Amino acid sequence: MVPGEWFGARHVEWHEEVDSTNTRAAALASDVELPLPALIVADAQTAGRGRGANRWWSSAGALTFSVLLDATESALPAARWPLVSLTTAVAVGDTLASLLPQSDVQLKWPNDVYIAGKKVCGILVEVPPLRPARLIVGVGLNVNNRLVDAPEEIHARATSLADEAGETFDREAVLGNLMQRLLALLPLVADGSLDLVRLWQPRCLLQGKHVWIDASDSTIAGRCLGIDASGALLVRTETGIERMFAGVVKRWE
């Protein structure tokens, strides 16, 4: 474990192995004395979680971490919580673009980052059930792990920084770069001054593409027009423009 302040985090834990850094963050969330933001990093997770019922695969060399945030009304109003996942994707996208300036870094609504058409990062924002109000921002970023080691279905659709660059990266430096960007953007989310559309649109993977989205009880299909300031995905369907606040984009072309 690394004690003390680190890249803006006021409590830092770096574990060799945990079940899930999001689960560890949830356990810390009820400690009102814990200085925030807190950063929980693990070299390995035995039960890494993805969106829905998905598991998160990672292997040695990946970055898997969670940031526990004060999400009380004065620190981060609940109305703005839906923007945190997209804002984290922006911070990851900017970090990766700074490390791989020749690569095509893109953001897939609402919480994935892609390089050259393959997923490199997934984000899972969770609200722990107990008070005080906290938000957990979980990030899985493929850095030095090679996707050739991944199960077949992941291998075909995912990549890592090392796979793209043909060289390895200093994981602490990558994490520090990302933390600084994320912690600089979050106060703008909190006070309502973040221009999310301006930051998102240039890297929007789905912009202009035909998309198929699994919503709660139907599939929405149409042309993607990007996002709006509330973080909704705009889709032009046969019946008009839909604003999607949730859903999984299953296919795009």
Ligand code: BTN
């Ligand atoms: C997704 O793409 O479905 C989101 C994946 C999020 C994975 C990260 S790894 C660190 C943190 N701990 C977890 O158990 N999940 C998130």
